[in-house]
Amino acid sequence: MSVVTRSLVRLYPDAFRVRWGAMVEDEARGAGWKSWPNLIVGIVDMWLHPALWPADAPAQRQRRVATMGITVALAAWFLSHITAEQGDPLSSSVASGIMHGCTTLLLIGIALVAPRPRPTLSATITLLRWGVRRLTVPTLLGTSVVVVVHGGIDPTASPPTLRAALLAGWWIALGLGAIQIPRIFTGVGADAVVPPHAGRLRAGVWTLAAASATGGATILGAAVADGGFHPLGAAVGVGLLLLTAVCAGTLRDLRELPSVD
Structure with missing residues (x-):
């Protein structure tokens, strides 16, 4: 035991x-x-509460919350992309337009919460080294799938085994990329990046919460519209709403920790 x-x-x-x-x-x-x-x-x-972890300085907490924000944004994008690739339940122009707006909000949120690289040669080298270390595998995997598909192979007309392998490779590449990007910021440390100040961090988390909440409600509503039920859409919608709850919890933690300013 x-x-x-x-x-x-x-x-x-x-x-x-x-x-x-x-x-x-x-x-x-x-x-x-x-x-x-x-x-x-x-x-x-x-x-779920990186702002509450023991820290030696406020900047350390800010960097952790920034990494959490990037993770939430990439997870929300990944979930939304899954639904978009399936076509339903986002076949209506209204739902599709709302999701494009949510994607824009996610990009704005990432821009707000992302740590800023230090303008030094050593910081640039460190970021490049960590980027190569973390993103080589998903980049090679995704590139291989794209090369095969654009090389004349039609996935819809391919044998089921090859089609399944291409789909699996593509989604694994996207998933690995979404996992590895936040790990770059946790690995480089304060010598290479500067965390966002508390005001920008709160604005970014609020933006990510708005994107996740709007996207989750849109997908969940479309999944159960007209008396039908789309299991994948419903699961993705619930997942996005759970990410909204994570953002809400982080905002509460930031309010209760005035030292992060």
């Missing part, structure tokens, strides 16, 4: 484990398996 407890504690963010990990593990080990549900809830709660 101690192995399971130790493994669960390791799932907490590093900043939390450094400060309180030993204490949490001792308490959980004393409670035995009964502590596991609380540990899992605590893990999820901590990852």
Whole structure:
């Protein structure tokens, strides 16, 4: 049981484990398996509230919230892209127009929350090195799919195995890219990027919340319109609304932490 407890504690963010990990593990080990549900809830709660992690300086918290904002934006784009590729339930011009507007809001939100690269050669080299390290695999995978498709192979007329492989490769490339981009900003550190100030950070998170809420409501409404039901659209709509809740929680955390200013 101690192995399971130790493994669960390791799932907490590093900043939390450094400060309180030993204490949490001792308490959980004393409670035995009964502590596991609380540990899992605590893990999820901590990852959803990066502004509350122990920090040595306000800029460290700002950088964490900025990374969270980029993650939310990419997750929202990925979910919206899944629905758009399926055609339904966004076949109406009104719903399609609203989703284009949401995409624009996501881009604005990313621009607001994204850390600013430092204007130095060493910072540029660091960012390039991390970009190559994190994005080489998804870029090569996505490029390979595009080359195959544009090389004369029609996915709709291809054998089912090849068609499935191309679709899987494309979506895996997009998913990996969405996962790896935030990891670039967590890896480069303060020497390469400057986190946004608190006002810009709040504006960016508000923008991302508006985009996720509008997109989620639009897709969910279209999924159940006219007495029908589109399972994928409904799932994506709920997912976007959950991302809105994450943004709302972060805004609340920022209000309760005046030190981030």
